[in-house]
Amino acid sequence: MTKLLRDLGIAAIAAIAGLGIAYAITRAPKNPVKQPSSIQEILTENPTPQVQEPVGNFTPTRIHQAHDYRAGRTANVDEIVLHTTEGTPLGAETWLTSASGLEVSAHYLVWPNGDIVQMVNPADTAWHVRGHNARSVGIEIAGYFNRPITNQQVTRTAELVSHLLNQYDLQPTAIRAHSQLDPSRRRDPGTENFNRVITAVNQDRNR
Ligand SMILES: [Zn+2]
Structure with a gap:
């Protein structure tokens, strides 16, 4: 190998290592990055380095717009309502995005793998909880009130x-269970599921 080629090779490796380090530094600390042991590992595990969005700019995994919603709000948002779908994720996404004229929708659906689908913009009103729709954002977690939701x-x-x-x-007192707001008819998302999310939110905020 000529000296020039060798020097170019060293420069390329240094540049790749620099990218990897920059990537590791710019990742939000919320998801601690395993320290890569080699450049090859960086390239293998992170083929497309992406800076994670800060909490203030949450990006859903997908947008799948629902039919049933009302544009805008008639009240200030002061509640975040957690639900479980009581059915399969695909069934829930299909139902919540295809219902039309039934006043059935929610802003977000969280799949078991952690994917988050935005179905109604939180600036608009969705139909997910009796009497509280104008003032709340509704999050449907795919699962059942009496079974543990996934860690993701x-x-x-x-x-x-x-x-x-x-x-x-x-x-965090603004976080409500559907069962708290409509206790005679609803049991979701279940006490244990609700408490696990609250604990994780408090851990987020205390970081
Ligand atoms: Zn519910």
């Missing part, structure tokens, strides 16, 4: 809720 759902729901608390300048 707990983590990602807490990230979303933390973002909403910041955006609307609310305290």
